[in-house]
Amino acid sequence: MTTAPAARSNAPSVTTWRWVAAVLAVSQLVASPVSRAVNGEFLKSGATNQALITPAGYAFSLWGLITLLSSVTAVAIVRYGLGSPWETDALIDASVVFVGFSVWLTVAAQDWLWASVVVFIVMAAALAHIMWLLVRHREELTCPRWLAVLATVSFGLYLGWSSIAVFANVTAALIAAGWSASGAGWQLAVLLAASLTAVVATVLLRGTPGYVAGVLWALVAIAIGASQRDSAMLSMTAVVAAVAVAAVAVWQQVRARTR
Structure with a gap:
């Protein structure tokens, strides 16, 4: 007798957050060109582009x-919903991410680099x-x-790329x-930390393809970027990290299918 009223009282909250997340998701499509029009191609200059482990330009x-x-995805959720008891929690998190994207564009354009790190950490979390x-x-x-x-x-692709971006921004x-x-020494330490984080997350997320694709895209771009900056050691490290992530992902997928 108490289940139906509880579901009815929760429905407006879920519906509201579906629309909030959808509007904020679509706003990302506008935020990027607006930022470029106002601030120019700010990611191509300054400290953001000086590191040896900066991904090659195409990656962005x-x-x-x-x-x-x-x-x-957000628009489709408005139409169909996820239909899970934790849907509202996921939509709130998604809304934080979508707002974070626009905030990051703003703070990065001002060279507020530590603020950029904080924004990416919040988004990745x-x-x-x-x-x-x-x-x-x-299930x-x-x-x-x-x-x-x-x-x-x-969301896996978003996380894969953003999680590596945390370390790039640091x-x-x-x-x-x-x-x-x-x-090269201290940047190797940062790259190893990023790689270890990616391997652990690949295990925890059971080698889900979207996340793995985002990480591999970032690591391969870092390998190319390091090579372009004449750092063979960092380039090779990124390649080895990419191979390790791919191998762990395959192992997780095979393991899941044999259970």
């Missing part, structure tokens, strides 16, 4: 796919929670299967604070 085009996929729910509690979803796959791929902030942009 992934933002276009990420923001498009997350917008399509929210995305990690969403992915934990989508991967570890998938609680009642939405169409294609939507579950779309959401997992979209590197830029340290360079701006006076650390050597050509110092």
Whole structure:
């Protein structure tokens, strides 16, 4: 007798957050061109582009796919819903991420690099929670299967790229604070920390393809970027890290299918 009223009282909250997340997701598509029009191509200069482990320039085009996929996903959720007991929590996290994207564009354009680090940490934490729910509690979803796959791929790709971006932004902030942009030793330590984090997350998220794709895109771009800056050691480290992540992902997928 108490289940139905509880569900009815919760429904408006879920519906509201679906719309909030959808509007904020679509706003990302506007935020990027507006930022470029106002601030120019700020990511191509300054400490953000000086590090040896800065991804090759082409890699940043992934933002276009990420923001498009997350917008399509959010709009689809408005129509169908995820149908899980934790849907509102996931939508709140998603809203934080979408706002974070626009905030990051603003603070990065002003060279507020430590603020940029904080924004990415918040975004990555929210995305990690969403992915934990989508991967570890998938059986609680009642939405169409294609939507579950779309959401997992979209937010996984977002997390994969953003989690590596945390370390890239830390590197830029340290360079701006006076650390050597050509110092391979300390940047190797940052790259190893990023790689270890990626391997652990790949295990926890059971090698889900979206996340792995985002990480591999970032690591390969770092390998190319380091090579372009004549750092063979860092380039090879990034390649080895990418191979390790891919191998762990395959192992997780095989393990899941043999259970």
